[in-house]
Amino acid sequence: MATFADFNFQPFINKALAAINFTHPTEVQQRLIPTIMAGKSVVGQSQTGSGKTHTFLLPIFNAVDPHTQVVQAVITTPSRELAYQIYDAAKQIVRFNPAIVVQNYVGGTDKQRQISKLQRTQPHIVIGTPGRINDLIRRGALDVHRAQMLVVDEADMTLDLGFLAETDAIAGAMPRDLQMMVFSATIPEKLRPFLRKYMENPVVEVVENQQVISPTIDNFLLSTKGRDRNQLILKLLTMGEPYLALVFTNTKERADELSTYLRHQGLRIATVHGGIQPRERKRVMRAIHNMEYQYVVATDLAARGIDIEGVSLVINDDLPQDLEFFVHRVGRTGRNGLSGTAITLYGPGDDSKIQELEGMGIHFKPKELKNDRLVDTYDRRRRQQRGKRQDHMDPQLRGMVKKAKKKHKPGYKKKIKRAIAKDAQQKRRIERRQKMRAQRKQRRDNW
Structure with a gap:
């Protein structure tokens, strides 16, 4: 070595x-x-x-x-x-x-x-x-x-x-x-x-990361459906004893709103975002490094490159607008071989963003809050997975299958198989063309 x-x-x-x-x-x-x-x-x-x-x-x-x-x-x-x-x-x-x-x-x-x-x-x-x-x-x-x-x-x-x-x-x-x-x-x-x-x-x-998120991090996904987001974050912060908890918000307005709510509940909160005067921001960051705060609410300004020692809990109040920031946020915990927990709150409209994160190699453990404890729950995609084979089928083919099943005309199975094979062949051609275009573009961009 x-x-x-x-x-x-x-x-x-x-x-x-x-x-x-x-x-x-x-x-x-x-x-x-x-x-x-x-x-x-x-x-x-x-x-x-x-x-x-x-x-x-x-x-x-x-x-x-x-x-x-x-x-x-x-x-x-x-x-x-x-x-x-x-x-x-x-x-x-x-x-x-x-x-x-x-x-x-x-x-x-x-x-x-x-x-x-x-x-x-x-x-x-x-x-x-x-x-x-x-x-x-x-x-x-x-x-x-x-x-x-x-x-x-x-x-x-x-x-x-x-x-x-x-x-x-x-x-x-x-x-x-x-x-x-x-x-x-x-x-x-x-x-x-x-x-x-x-x-x-x-x-x-x-330099590709061997793993997108450190294996020392428990990466949880928590639905906010039917829950007040502020109350949920308060419960997550106080039901354990985090050494240092970092809550990320997408905007400085939301950071201020959440900080105000948590302060009214008796928590001592440090707030870090671009709207705070530079001198004050520097003072707050120094106080955080000196462990004068247990709870920090911040925008993505603090997500990249800021080494705050001892972060044991990260909460994403919302999925970041730029999904690349997700890795930077979660990467604030679980450092230097220490264990950490990251909890991401998501609403009904966030499925596409979560799927995109999963496509980047990020794996979530679905959780729900019961009796002041985080417990395992079902995968949010269970319904999608039930009909997975059908969902990947072209809508026109899906209609053909339904129609054919109703009429049961002779030879309908062969007709469907031929149509499915033709559709799959066409998709493979499109994928090959896209791959060739990407390779040509990469060669043009090579230094």
């Missing part, structure tokens, strides 16, 4: 890794760290919790020259919370080489103070949100024209939140022979023009 010693890092990095008990690299680290250290641009596609942050931080720290007081690396990330997390990870390394200066620039902080400090000295490594970093560059305060490395972390989220233009401007202010490192859970089609603009033949590594 590979160890971090195999990468031949500088001694101060090895000391930092020993201090945080990192011995064996994750798969994405094992694949990409040597490539980054060789100076190549990379695209790393892997899920939350795969170790992406140290995949780029370690080679950057290894390459930085502390005796040259210029910006040498810029790391962008789409949210303040993610920026703070990367900054905290960087500070763990800086402790063992204080000569390297790392600064964090995000919106909602004192811009004028940052500009004043930059006029005196430039940091070696810049971490922050695209909007604030680009603003400092435009004002002539932050000088990145000699920086050789740019990291775009959570690139798909950067695109979704509308920060790609700012990221583009940052890359445009840097040297042409830039080493770019892009990390993302997915690589949407709309992101590809940006990647082609700045990356020529990058090394692309797609």
